[in-house]
Amino acid sequence: MISNREEVTQLILSAKVRKGIKWGAVADVVGLSKEWTTAACLGQMTFDKEQAEKVGELFGLSDEAIAWLQVAPYKGSLPTAVPTDPLLYRWYEIVSVYGTTIKELIHEEFGDGIMSAIDFSMDINREEDPKGDRVNVVLSGKFLPYKTY
Amino acid sequence: MISNREEVTQLILSAKVRKGIKWGAVADVVGLSKEWTTAACLGQMTFDKEQAEKVGELFGLSDEAIAWLQVAPYKGSLPTAVPTDPLLYRWYEIVSVYGTTIKELIHEEFGDGIMSAIDFSMDINREEDPKGDRVNVVLSGKFLPYKTY
Amino acid sequence: MISNREEVTQLILSAKVRKGIKWGAVADVVGLSKEWTTAACLGQMTFDKEQAEKVGELFGLSDEAIAWLQVAPYKGSLPTAVPTDPLLYRWYEIVSVYGTTIKELIHEEFGDGIMSAIDFSMDINREEDPKGDRVNVVLSGKFLPYKTY
Amino acid sequence: MISNREEVTQLILSAKVRKGIKWGAVADVVGLSKEWTTAACLGQMTFDKEQAEKVGELFGLSDEAIAWLQVAPYKGSLPTAVPTDPLLYRWYEIVSVYGTTIKELIHEEFGDGIMSAIDFSMDINREEDPKGDRVNVVLSGKFLPYKTY
Amino acid sequence: MISNREEVTQLILSAKVRKGIKWGAVADVVGLSKEWTTAACLGQMTFDKEQAEKVGELFGLSDEAIAWLQVAPYKGSLPTAVPTDPLLYRWYEIVSVYGTTIKELIHEEFGDGIMSAIDFSMDINREEDPKGDRVNVVLSGKFLPYKTY
Amino acid sequence: MISNREEVTQLILSAKVRKGIKWGAVADVVGLSKEWTTAACLGQMTFDKEQAEKVGELFGLSDEAIAWLQVAPYKGSLPTAVPTDPLLYRWYEIVSVYGTTIKELIHEEFGDGIMSAIDFSMDINREEDPKGDRVNVVLSGKFLPYKTY
Amino acid sequence: MISNREEVTQLILSAKVRKGIKWGAVADVVGLSKEWTTAACLGQMTFDKEQAEKVGELFGLSDEAIAWLQVAPYKGSLPTAVPTDPLLYRWYEIVSVYGTTIKELIHEEFGDGIMSAIDFSMDINREEDPKGDRVNVVLSGKFLPYKTY
Amino acid sequence: MISNREEVTQLILSAKVRKGIKWGAVADVVGLSKEWTTAACLGQMTFDKEQAEKVGELFGLSDEAIAWLQVAPYKGSLPTAVPTDPLLYRWYEIVSVYGTTIKELIHEEFGDGIMSAIDFSMDINREEDPKGDRVNVVLSGKFLPYKTY
Amino acid sequence: MISNREEVTQLILSAKVRKGIKWGAVADVVGLSKEWTTAACLGQMTFDKEQAEKVGELFGLSDEAIAWLQVAPYKGSLPTAVPTDPLLYRWYEIVSVYGTTIKELIHEEFGDGIMSAIDFSMDINREEDPKGDRVNVVLSGKFLPYKTY
Amino acid sequence: MISNREEVTQLILSAKVRKGIKWGAVADVVGLSKEWTTAACLGQMTFDKEQAEKVGELFGLSDEAIAWLQVAPYKGSLPTAVPTDPLLYRWYEIVSVYGTTIKELIHEEFGDGIMSAIDFSMDINREEDPKGDRVNVVLSGKFLPYKTY
Incomplete structure (x- = not known):
């Protein structure tokens, strides 16, 4: 079962x-x-x-x-709110350190709203670099403006 | 003072x-x-x-x-471990929902190690789209392999 | 200042x-x-x-x-993750008790995705009732399907 | 057992x-x-x-x-105080972002008291919309005034 | 101000x-x-x-x-979720130790529902006792049955 | 075992x-x-x-x-510090909202000390009421003054 | 003020x-x-x-x-639930490491009940010792048996 | 196994x-x-x-x-940071209420340093008392001064 | 499995x-x-x-x-954010007490950046000492400067 | 003041x-x-x-x-239990990732006990390295065996 x-x-x-x-x-x-x-x-x-x-x-x-596999799952893949795994923590750290920067720059460009995490795609690739290869990640999320009513 | x-x-x-x-x-x-x-x-x-x-x-x-401004600051820009602001929460959500995916794919490509959040750059841009413009973000972090000793 | x-x-x-x-x-x-x-x-x-x-x-x-007033604010209006105020706690309780129900019924009707909290409106009104007036709240949020890519 | x-x-x-x-x-x-x-x-x-x-x-x-099934259960359906599932988080976010607004407007209309989560009903429906169907939710809870004694 | x-x-x-x-x-x-x-x-x-x-x-x-004083306040009088003050902690402890007992006995007598904390009164008095006076507290809350719909 | x-x-x-x-x-x-x-x-x-x-x-x-059954148990009957079950939460809410009131009134009557949760009894009964029956709870705890030494 | x-x-x-x-x-x-x-x-x-x-x-x-100074204070002297100060942490650690031991031995000697923290005194002294002086602390709390009713 | x-x-x-x-x-x-x-x-x-x-x-x-039994265990015997069991909570409460007092008095007598929880012993005994027997606990821990270097 | x-x-x-x-x-x-x-x-x-x-x-x-054993694991070896085991807590305490000192001294010597925990090695040895042997630990981590871009 | x-x-x-x-x-x-x-x-x-x-x-x-400056301070230099600053987080991460390793190796060499954080010294230096200079840290803490009594 x-x-x-x-x-x-x-x-x-x-x-x-x-x-x-x-x-x-x-x-x-x-x-x-x-x-x-x-x-x-x-x-x-x-x-x-x-x-x-x-x-x-x-x-x-x-x-x-x-x-x-065809049932919409309860999402969220991490065992703790702040991940202990170093690879994942670095991502959390980017949100922590750059969070207010991301917020300021998206608002400066688009106004008040968010970048969707649902109408969203992610692309992870190797970026060759003579000083050591890099992880290159492209995130693309639809901008959703706050609705006025 | x-x-x-x-x-x-x-x-x-x-x-x-x-x-x-x-x-x-x-x-x-x-x-x-x-x-x-x-x-x-x-x-x-x-x-x-x-x-x-x-x-x-x-x-x-x-x-x-x-x-x-010339003193290295105590970093971390968010008031709570899980951000309440919707724009920032979506980023936290990406880490939460896609966390294990990111980990699996980086390890599959590079082996055990991390994507640096220090030797790192971020580029945020508008991606024009007839169905609604998108926020396009490119993250680039050096891959750092775990050292064996 | x-x-x-x-x-x-x-x-x-x-x-x-x-x-x-x-x-x-x-x-x-x-x-x-x-x-x-x-x-x-x-x-x-x-x-x-x-x-x-x-x-x-x-x-x-x-x-x-x-x-x-014209600057996009850092959002989130509550001082604690679980609100102590009884009026607000009842709303938190609705999410807690009915959470999985809401999730099941939206997925049954729409498939995997979310109800937007951005393309969203709320309407709060008095609903007269001889057994005691009621608070009637209508929430309307755009359904956003998870994107496949 | x-x-x-x-x-x-x-x-x-x-x-x-x-x-x-x-x-x-x-x-x-x-x-x-x-x-x-x-x-x-x-x-x-x-x-x-x-x-x-x-x-x-x-x-x-x-x-x-x-x-x-005939025994009153210990209620609360979510595994964490702040839900990680995106569909459920949006509901938590509505309480977080609109919490003080809901409180102000109910008090302005009804005085001090709460909207009951017990003498309560919820109705979730599809709201057809050419710009994308919406989730329409009607919440109805009896207003309970704080008793003076 | x-x-x-x-x-x-x-x-x-x-x-x-x-x-x-x-x-x-x-x-x-x-x-x-x-x-x-x-x-x-x-x-x-x-x-x-x-x-x-x-x-x-x-x-x-x-x-x-x-x-x-005439504005409905944001309620909740304690600085931490679990109070540190010994007098208040004992009350928290009563809820912690007797919580499931209270739940079982109210459900056994009344069925599924709650004791209201809004349509509620409290009376605190000295109860004289030769072995040491006691604090006698009477709590009276309306029983609110869960609504079926 | x-x-x-x-x-x-x-x-x-x-x-x-x-x-x-x-x-x-x-x-x-x-x-x-x-x-x-x-x-x-x-x-x-x-x-x-x-x-x-x-x-x-x-x-x-x-x-x-x-x-x-004859071994003194590790006490505390609730799965989380703040109970999610609505019946139990109302009790937690009474401590939260009335906590400082209880403290002030016990100190005003008895001086500094606590109401014991050990030399304690509780009596839960139905209180018939034409406007809806009530849960009547009598708590009786010995007052324990802080010792000076 | x-x-x-x-x-x-x-x-x-x-x-x-x-x-x-x-x-x-x-x-x-x-x-x-x-x-x-x-x-x-x-x-x-x-x-x-x-x-x-x-x-x-x-x-x-x-x-x-x-x-x-004559008003009963809200008690609890530490800024966090787990104290960061090393001297205080060692006391917390004694409760953490020896907690179940203390519980077992008090129950074995006295039956179910507690050692009072109200009818309580503490005496802290220097205990001279050639291998390095020791802190000697005597705690004395009245045993309070759980009441049956 | x-x-x-x-x-x-x-x-x-x-x-x-x-x-x-x-x-x-x-x-x-x-x-x-x-x-x-x-x-x-x-x-x-x-x-x-x-x-x-x-x-x-x-x-x-x-x-x-x-x-x-011969392997050094991972120590800490309590299931939560703040123990819910009343007997154990009283010990936590002593640390909470008397914490700053203990710190002040040890520093006044010994200077900056700690009372060891490793080079430590504890002795729990019944203290007969006509007003009700007491739990008498003697804690003895080596004073360890902070090293200057 | x-x-x-x-x-x-x-x-x-x-x-x-x-x-x-x-x-x-x-x-x-x-x-x-x-x-x-x-x-x-x-x-x-x-x-x-x-x-x-x-x-x-x-x-x-x-x-x-x-x-x-050949799959990159989800890292983090401790059951709680603040470890309860005394040996491990002392390490946590070193980070807590000396944290700002470590930060100041590394920045004074190297500028803004971090000591890597990935390009890192650790060496634990007995350091004989007539006043009691010591644990000698050498940590060596590559300095990673924050990148400007 | x-x-x-x-x-x-x-x-x-x-x-x-x-x-x-x-x-x-x-x-x-x-x-x-x-x-x-x-x-x-x-x-x-x-x-x-x-x-x-x-x-x-x-x-x-x-x-x-x-x-x-001559009064023993309440120690602990970090604003949160898990530090957000990347330099400090790496130290926390070392404790998290290597914690059980450190415990096993100290016990294997010394038996049950701890490395003192009081009779302790730390030395932070630049370690020149053609592949990038390193931070070299030497920690030395007295081993304190658990006392039997």
Whole structure:
């Protein structure tokens, strides 16, 4: 009996290590970006039926698990409000240190509103650099102005 | 008497509103990007002497305030661990929802290590889109592999 | 010297009690709903120049305060993550008790996505009832589907 | 052995996914609104004997589970004080951003007191809109004035 | 300039110590119970005009302070979620140790619902006892059943 | 193997629902008040041998579980510092809103000290009222003055 | 204007450093132990009129401050729930490491109940030791058994 | 398979209740004080081989469990930073209320430094008293002066 | 089925106690420092294939566990933000007490930037001392200057 | 009027920036290491009379401020339990990531006990390195074994 999506994420992670599957390969099977596909496998996005079946076949999941992949999950992937993992903490730190800067510059350019985290995409790539390669990340979110009424 | 950088940030913010100065204009005076310059004005980066004097002149700061601009500040710009402001919360949410995805994909590409938040730059721009303009943000951080010893 | 919007909110609240002004009257002067206008006066929304001047005149604010009313504020109006005030706590409780219900029903009707809190309006009214009048609140937020990419 | 209502909620959620049951269909069987019925299935309300038996039949629950559906549960459906799920966070954000506004307007209309979260109902519907459909939610709670004694 | 009720509470507490006024005497002047009157003086209840003027005269408050006494305050009188003061902690402890007991017994007697903290009164008295006098507190709150809809 | 009292509480709650036992009936068997008996069954008080055996017989507990009922438990019955359950939250709210009032009035009557939560009893009853029945709770705790030394 | 006891504690601490007064000397003037007297000066106990006047004279306090010394204070002397100061942390650590031990041994000797922190005294002394002098602390608190009713 | 000391503590507690063993008897077998022995059994101290074997025999532990008793445990015996159990809370309260007093008096007698919680012993005894027996606790910790360098 | 690295750490710790293996011996087998090797065994670093196989053989791990040793783990080894274990707390205390000192001195020597915790090594040794041996720890982290852009 | 050491730290920091004094120069004047001297100036250590006067002269402090420098301060230099400043966070991260490693290795070498943070010294230096200079920190703390009694 599976009673939440988290259990399916555990099944996927376990199968991934046992079978040595790469996220890039999962994305190829699903036919979407590696960012969205990985997030969905990690229990943060909802697959449609066809995608869920492909993912299920790749990881060897039961029909019940495949059904859960099509249910909108309770999102949020971190165990604590401030992440302890150093890679993730650096992202939290960017929000902490640059937070007010981001806010000022978006408002200066667009006025009052937000950058959507729903109508949003992310692209993570290697940026070659003779002084040491860099992680290059492009975030693109629709600007949503505050509505006046 | 000024006893911390935060007080200088308050002076800058107050002068900015009174004088109607734009962050873009400050960056032009300093000669660096609007992202770094704004972060520095908001108390997150350290100006060198020449930069501090230009900023001081623009905002009408005292010599004591200008001296504080050259002291490495205690960083972190948000009043609470989880920001309440909706624009900033969306960034926190991206880290929360996509956190494990970011971690998996960076490790898959680079191995164990982190994306630096120090040897780091950020570029925020308007991305025109007929369905509604988007905020486009490019983050670039050096990959730092965990050292074995 | 004013260095944040919060100080302007304090000035408005103080003037409101001294002068006995009603929020409904402020809304009439501004020409928008009482909900949006009150939120803006309480430091959660941004006035345009004309609105800010009307509000400034009504509450007797300085030019500097009026300038701050036109700056996008750091939002979030509660002093603690879980509000102690009983009226506000009941709203928090609705989110706590009905949270998973709201999530299930929106997803059942719309699929995975959210109800926007930005492209959003709220209308609070008295609902007469012989067993005791009721507070009737209508919330309307655009449904934003999660983007696949 | 079942020792709390949460375990019954897990059984219902698991059966719901396996059997592909909709909340609307459960509400039809119970004969009450989809909002109250879903909340009750999710462990936030108490069924009477007849309702519990109908729900038990639909989801294939044991007699022991059906008995637990008739016990007043420990309420509160969220795993953390500030919800991480984006759909739920937006509701928390509405309370955070509009909290003081809601408080001011209810007091202006009704005097000191609260809007009940017990003598309360909620109605969630699709509001068709050419610019994108909206989630329309009507909350109705009895006003309870503070008693003087 | 007074910008919140808390400042008025400070004025009352200061005057109370300077003038040696007893809460019982304030209640006599206001014409209500000592429990409600003290709570109102401590910024938790709203006075009407006549009451506020009597309280203002007794403590020597300004017209502005008297106006604030008639504004519904942001309630919650404790500086931390778990009170450090031993007298108050014992009350928190009663809720902590007897909480589930209170819940079980009210539900057993009344069914699902709550004891109101709004339609509520409290009476604190000395209970003489040869083994040491006792504090006797009577709490009376209307039972509010959960509404089915 | 049972390694803490909490497990015995789970056994009692499970048996109570399966067998449809009322707390009042347990109190009759034990020969003490329903308040103390319920608290003890919920893992907050210590039974003596005779009481534990009666309780064990009623709920069908093993000898090991009966032995644990005679061990002083780690007390505190709530899963979070601020309870999410609405019935329990109202009690927390009474402490929050009336806390400073309770403190002032006990000190005014008794001087510095506390109302004991150990030499303490509680009595919960229905108070019939034509406008809706009320929950009437009498708390009685010995006043303990601070010792001077 | 003084509006809380904390301000008087600040006045005492400031005068103590300026005048070089020792706690032992304050205790001699008051005629009680150094432990109780120091706690009272630090805002944790209530002086009677005569004691307050002696303390007021010693530290040069105003009549208003002396009046506040006779008001039962809001107790709890630490700025955070877990103290950061190393000397105080070691005491917190003793409670953390030995907590369950203390509980087991008091219950084994006395049955279920507590050691009072109100009918309580503390005595701190130097214990000479050739391997390094020790701090010797004697705590004495009345055992209060849980009442059955 | 045992993977942490906590599991061994659970085994000891379970055997203690089943077999009706007293902590005093354990201390006699180990040949050390009841305070140290109990703390060690509760997973806060490290037994040597001979002691561990004696304890293992008394409680009927496996060789693997006996091996774990000789491993330095992760210390800290309380489930929450502020303990909810009333007996333990009183100890926390003593640190909270008397904390600054303890700090002042140790510094007045010894200068800057701490009372060790490592080179430390505790002795808990019954203090007979006609007004009600008392818990008498003697704490002895080496004074450690802050090193200058 | 293994679904996270933590489970492998538990297997290693259990085998270590059962087999009486020393960390120094593990380091010898792996051919790296005892500090890095221990951290990796405790789930904080990533082994390469050859290292993982050696560790697996030593502790008797399955192929699946050995595969997990080569996956970059979610780092952070402490159960709470402020560690309760006394040995670990002292390290937290050093950061707390000396934190601002460390910051000032690194900035005075190097300018604004950080000491890397990634390009980092640690060496822990016994420092013999007639007054009692000392723990000598050498930390070496690359200085990373904040980038200007 | 100065009522705590924190105010003196603010005076020192303000004077340091105004006068451009280096920590190394303060250490030379005091005649101790730069680490201890800086910590003391930042309110974490206690100066003796002679040292305090030298420091007072250098920073231009009043006699009252100089008196406060000789009072043992309430220690802990960070504004939040988890520091937001990146330089300090890296230190917190070292404790978080390497915490269990440090514990295991100290216990393996010394047995159960701690590394003292009181009988402790720290030495921070530049370590020249062609791949980028490093921060080299030597921590030396006396090992304190847990006492058996």
